[in-house]
Structures are given as C-alpha cells and as structure tokens.
Amino acid sequence: MNATLVAVALSLVSAGAYAAAAVAQARLAGRAGRSGGALSLMGRGAWWSAVGLNAGGALLHVAALKYGPLTLVQPLGALTLVAAVPLGARSAGRRVSRTEWRGTLLTLVGLAALLLAAGGAAPHDTLSLSEALGVGAATMALVAALSRPGTRPGLRHAAASGITSGVASALTQTLTVAATGHSGPLLSWRLVTVAVLISLFALGGLMLSQTAYRGGLGAPLAVVTLANPVAAAAIGLILLGERLQGGALGLVPALVGAAAAVRGVILLSRAQGRPAAEAPPGPPGAVSSRVAARQPPRVVLAGPPPAAPRAGEPFTLRPEPAGTARGPG
Template sequence: MSATLAAVVLSLFSAVAYAAAAVAQERLASRSPGAGTLRLLTDGAWWWSVVLNASAALLHVAALKYGTLTLVQPLGALTLVAAVPLGARVAGRRVSAVEWRGTALTLIGLAALLVTASGPAPDDVLSVPQALAVAAATAVAIGALSRPGTRPGLRHATASGFASGVASALTQTVTVAATDRSDSLLSAQVVVVALLVAAFAAGGLLLSQTAYQGGLGAPLAVVTLANPLAAAVIGLSLLGERLQGGAAGVLLALVGAAVAAWGVVTLSRSAPEPLPVPVVHEDHPVAAVLALEPDSAAYEPSLVPRQPNSGHLTAL
C-alpha cells in the first residue's frame, strides 16, 4: 500500500470517529447549555465522546505518518460528510437532497486536492524554536477569538480549528522525529513539541464543545475549514511541502478547495424537515454515546443550528 493511499484510508476512519464524537458533543451541549467544564467532567456521556475523539486522533496521527499536512488536513472535511448520514440515522430520517448535493461538492473538491497534494511521506520537521513560535502566535489568535463578544459560536469554532490544525502539524513533527530520525522519545525536541500537542489538542476539544452550544452545523463547518487552513500555512511555509503540477496544480488546488468549502457550507446550512416523532435507534453502534437521556426522543439532532429563540447563532 502506497503512503498516499494509507494516509487517505486512515483519514477516512478518523473522520467517521470524529463525526460520531461531534454529534455526541452537540447533543450534550444542547441538553445542558452553558454547562461548565467541571460539569462536563462528571458526565459519562461526555467521556464517551472524549474516547471517540481520542480514537480518531490516534488514526489521524497514523495518517500524518504517511501523508503530508496539505494532504491529510483537508480530508478532515470528511468528518462533516460522515456526520450527515450518522445524524440522519440517529434522527430516524432520510438524507435530504441538499445534503447529498453538499456531500458531492465536498468529495469532488477533495478529489482535486488529493491530485495536487499527494506526495511522498513527510520528512521535514519543525525545530523547537519554530514550534514555540507557531504555538505563541496561535495562542494569541485563540485568545483574541475567545474574548466575549458577538458570534461566540463561530469565533470559538475558528479558535478550535486553529488549535486542532496546529496540533496536527506539531504531531507530525513528533511522529517523524521519533521514528524516521531515530531520535530518542525523551529528546528535547520530542518532549517539548509533545507537550504543545497535548495543550492544543485539549484546547481544541474544549473550544469545540463551547462552539457546539449553538448547534452543530455552522460551528463544525468553520472548524472543518479553519483546521486545514492553519495546517497548510505551516506545511507550505515551514515544512517545505509543495503542491504537485506547478502553476496548473496550484490552480487546481485552489478550485478544489473552493468547491470543497462550498460543499461544507452547503452541508452546514441544510435544513431537513423534522419527523413528527424522531426516534433514537437503540441498536445503533454509537447509541450508548448518543442516547444521553432515556426520554430524549423529543430531540432531533441536526446539522443545522436551532432557531433564533434559542439565543444562539443560527447561520454561518
């Protein structure tokens, strides 16, 4: 199996796990709006979503071993694609035509990106000064986005996407440095960067939980777009990654990115008609995570934020 194919397959499984975790997080946030972090730490359902996130993260780390940042990170859009049928299955409804259109656009855009971003397994890594500089700049951006103000859902989602994208870039440095370069697992580079990975990964998780209090659709779309943007900037500017095909490849990549972004936004804005009596199927493989309350049949998880009277953001 080629490095590119291995990275794509691992990214696909990672996206499915992330999608299940995102749906679970959104339902938990909807059930307990405004709940603090300490309250979440005592909720078993939240810990199940953490387990799903951790599993997805491990698959993502493996993908970063075989693929470049510019290849692996855009595949994170598959999370939203996977969330569509999962959310529909749990809600007991069919996938709408708008959702199918958004899925098709996303997959077409990703296919164009795969052509231009595919390449050999990564080799370059960030030095400790580079990693610290990236971490400092990202921390400043996250702090600015997390301040009180308007559109908190989208701002926290953007901050979460930046944190996750930087965590992935730093993770790739740890993985490559600890394996391909025969560095000790206790070397200064590996230890420092691993600590930064832990900080940004945890921060991204908590920021996304806050963002999902306004619904899943728009925040997840913003996270999906901000994540590869942050990682691509690092990969292209600091790790020597290049797009295939010269000027034509760059143009194809830009078109693909635009089409994928269009698909992501379409998915986030899709508004399927709710069923009169939504059903949570007990035989669903993630029912234990998604069925947060025994009597939660009155709630239908959706990829669309709730209406304005909920007090939360309702559009991208």
C-alpha cells in the same frame, strides 16, 4: 503496501471515529446549556465515550501522518463531515435536508480538489524548536482573537477548534517522524516542548469544538473540517518544505476547491439556521391513540343515577374502574 494507501486507509477509519464523536458532542452540548456548562459534562459517561472516540481517531490520525504528508492526510478529514451529517440527522430523528446534502457535497468536492493538488511523498522534515514555539504563539494569539465575545460565536469557536487541531497535527507529525526516524534524542527540549504543545492544542480543540456544537452540528463541523487542513497545510508548505502537485499550476484546482468548500459551509450555515421541520404524521390511528393516552380518566356516577342531594349532603364522584360497563342513559 504503498505508504500513500496506508495513510488513506488509516485516515478513513479515523474520520469515522471523529464523526461518531462529533455527533455525540453535539447532543451533549445541547444538554450542557441547560445544566450549567461544558464542565458539568465531565461527570457523564457519554462525554467520556466521545473523548474516547476522539482519542481513537487521533491515534489513527497520528499513524496516518507517519505515512503521508500534511497536505494529503489533513484534507481526508473531510470524510468526517460525510459521516457526521447523516449520523446527526438520524440521531435527531429527522432526514437530511437537500440544503445539507448540497452543502456537504460542495464541501467534499472542494476538499477533493485540494487533495488532488497535495503532494504524496512521505514526510521527512520536522519543525525546529524555534519554529514550534513560533507556531504555538501565533496559534494562541489567533485563538484568543476568535474566542472574543461577538456575533457568530459558534462558527468562530469552530474555526479556532479547527486551527488548533490542524496545528496539533503538524506538531504531532514532527514528534512522530523524529521519534521513529531516530533523528535525535527522544528526551530533547525540542520534543518535550512539542509534546506539551500537542497536549494543550488537542485539549483546546476538543473544548472549543464542544462549545461550537451548541448551535448545531452541520455548519460548525464544516468550519472545523475546513480550518483544520488549511492550518496544517500552511505549516507544511511554509515550514516543512511540502509542495503542491504541478507547482504554480497546482494553485488553480486548490483555489477552485477552496471556493466550492466555502460555498458548502455557507449552505450548511443556512440549513442550521432554519427551524426544524415538523415530524411527519404517523400511521392511521397513531394520533388518536396518542390523544387518547393523554386523556384523563372519565368520571362517571357509580351505580344508578342518584336522586337530587338534600341540602348539606355531599355529592360524591369517583373514577370509573377499568372494564366497568356503563348503564343506559
């Protein structure tokens, strides 16, 4: 099978796993705010299930990076957004709004244009030790700047998560190509350093995304989806010798796609900022049955109406037993 098709197929399954993990993280993030923060989630099985889904998606992503370049594999992560938005809406018991559909569509169209401009050759070049350390230092500085206190913390944490994940993917490609291509000893300082950086950035991206999803799923996930391929493609184009299709003319669809994707992110941000719509009414009789269920038991007089109590004599009431017929009057 063609290497490009293998990379695309693996990326599709990886995106599905990441989408399911993102929905689970978004639900858990809301609970974390009420139960003491993200660290409290580590004792829950649902959190580890989300971690497992992320790990499965990551392994499939690593396999895709063996067969396709960063500029091809990373934009396919946009399919995570396609699956996660309807999954998140279903999980919340609501329908996907028109604004969310428009934002998702624009984001996907934009990333599809970026995908058309990407190269399709299998990767061969890898990062040197100095390049890996430089990329790691620059990423840490950028994440520290995005994580500072201020406005829009969710979107900034999402951008930091996408950048760290994209850098981790670039470093993973270096490790995968070097290990499978036998271009040097497996226990060299370069590969050990790259492996440590991958672990740090993968864990950092997971925790940053968990924090970002506290304000909702759509807009933060869109920012993660955009920042991830941008960071990885920048490393591929600048350091790994990857090229855009069509040379300088390839920048035109790339810029148009970037503009459409940014517009989609803005629409998703607005959709997340609106209050949730009221739940649609149920079938006839559903409201009355819910109201009746909330009513306290009726308190009636047992037996025939008693005479007026004498002074100092207690007046006793008790609930009507189920199935007891009331007398006339």
